[in-house]
Amino acid sequence: MPKQQPETTAITSGRDDSGALSPTIWTSTTWQSSGLEETSKAAVSVHQTGNYARYSNPSVREFERAIAELEDAEDALAFGSGMGAISSIILALCSTGDHIVAQSQLYGGTVAFLNGPCKRLGIDVTFVDGAKPGAFAAAVKPGKTMMVLAESPSNPQMGIVDFSELAAIKGPYTVVDSTLATPLGQNPLAHGVSLVVHSATKGIAGHNDATLGVVAGEKDLIDAIWSYSVLHGATASPYDAVNGLRGIRTLGVRLAHQCNSAMELAKYLASHKAISAVHYPGLSSHPQHALAEKQMRQFGSLLSCEVAGGKDAARKVVDGVKLICPAVSLGGPETLICHPASSTHVGVLPEDQVTAGITQGLLRVSVGLESTADVIADFQQVLASL
Numbered sequence: 001m002p003k004q005q006p007e008t009t010a011i012t013s014g015r016d017d018s019g020a021l022s023p024t025i026w027t028s029t030t031w032q033s034s035g036l037e038e039t040s041k042a043a044v045s046v047h048q049t050g051n052y053a054r055y056s057n058p059s060v061r062e063f064e065r066a067i068a069e070l071e072d073a074e075d076a077l078a079f080g081s082g083m084g085a086i087s088s089i090i091l092a093l094c095s096t097g098d099h100i101v102a103q104s105q106l107y108g109g110t111v112a113f114l115n116g117p118c119k120r121l122g123i124d125v126t127f128v129d130g131a132k133p134g135a136f137a138a139a140v141k142p143g144k145t146m147m148v149l150a151e152s153p154s155n156p157q158m159g160i161v162d163f164s165e166l167a168a169i170k171g172p173y174t175v176v177d178s179t180l181a182t183p184l185g186q187n188p189l190a191h192g193v194s195l196v197v198h199s200a201t202k203g204i205a206g207h208n209d210a211t212l213g214v215v216a217g218e219k220d221l222i223d224a225i226w227s228y229s230v231l232h233g234a235t236a237s238p239y240d241a242v243n244g245l246r247g248i249r250t251l252g253v254r255l256a257h258q259c260n261s262a263m264e265l266a267k268y269l270a271s272h273k274a275i276s277a278v279h280y281p282g283l284s285s286h287p288q289h290a291l292a293e294k295q296m297r298q299f300g301s302l303l304s305c306e307v308a309g310g311k312d313a314a315r316k317v318v319d320g321v322k323l324i325c326p327a328v329s330l331g332g333p334e335t336l337i338c339h340p341a342s343s344t345h346v347g348v349l350p351e352d353q354v355t356a357g358i359t360q361g362l363l364r365v366s367v368g369l370e371s372t373a374d375v376i377a378d379f380q381q382v383l384a385s386l
């Protein structure tokens with residue numbers, strides 16, 4: 001047999017050994033043991049099920065195993081949200097006096113965490129342009145930099161980070177937020193980075209009904225993060241984990257449709273006179289299209305565009321769409337539109353918004369599962385009204 005395709009692994013991974021094809025929701029928070037010796041052993045074992053739910057839960061473990069298999073990682077660890085994952089990774093691996101190199105284009109919550117709690121705890125952060133070759137490596141302070149944190153494609157300008165370049169940085173842990181691509185779109189670990197993290201709330205769970213995060217990498221590193229995470233307590237719920245696993249089962253077909261639609265919509269918007277720029281890694285006009293083609297299998301469901309008329313025009317678009325929903329988040333069945341400067345990235349300082357390319361005319365679109373023609377028709381009617 002040839003090597004199994006990831007779309008097939010999405011179907012076969014994360015099954016328990018009961019014979020059931022769909023996962024069991026384990027609601028118990030505690031498990032009885034055979035006696036004092038077993039309870040005592042369980043209390044000091046790492047990332048084991050059958051003890052206490054905050055330490056590990058069998059439903060959550062199946063989701064983690066599926067993600068580990070899809071990312072070709074030794075292990076994975078789930079959290080109650082993507083931010084639960086990101087904040088736990090940072091606080092598990094970085095201490096006061098340490099330094100982090102991060103991309104200036106990042107999820108708004110991640111930027112707010114780096115500028116808020118990290119700075120307050122004395123963790124120094126340098127922001128760099130992740131799309132600029134050599135920018136991460138140049139900002140590393142030998143012996144001080146503990147982590148290099150990247151997001152690719154990045155929010156909301158769809159910048160692409162070169163994973164091989166990131167992996168070549170020796171010393172600090174290299175972490176990639178791969179949410180926008182999903183595990184079927186790219187696998188950063190295959191290029192040699194230390195950790196890949198996802199907000200599974202988005203494309204992985206995929207139905208806007210679960211809040212979930214996950215990190216994957218080498219077992220020793222995942223175990224170290226686990227040891228911190230049981231104290232941090234951003235534990236994944238078994239209900240959300242089961243929805244995460246259900247999402248993985250259909251991720252292949254959902255992502256394929258969304259990527260096709262996003263590509264069609266990106267081409268349509270690029271040809272419209274009311275739109276001054278379209279950011280989508282699948283477009284040959286994207287400045288890093290060649291890099292995206294090299295390291296991505298698919299270009300994702302998210303794109304952004306610049307409305308020529310600035311904030312007023314952006315407001316008319318968001319207020320005037322009929323089928324498309326004005327909402328934050330991404331990767332679900334419904335096509336969503338948002339204005340990052342006033343929503344997802346409102347916590348980012350105005351001057352930092354400018355460096356990250358978050359302009360007043362920028363709109364972010366998460367392409368859903370509707371007919372492509374209907375989504376484009378909605379844009380057609382709203383752009384005609386400008």
Ligand SMILES: *Cc1c(COP(=O)(O)O)cnc(C)c1O
Pocket residue numbers: 081082083084107109110151155177179180199200201202211212213
């Ligand atoms: C949504 C998102 C997060 C945060 O995930 P939550 O599940 O909302 O906590 C982190 N990174 C990216 C790229 C995201 O889109």
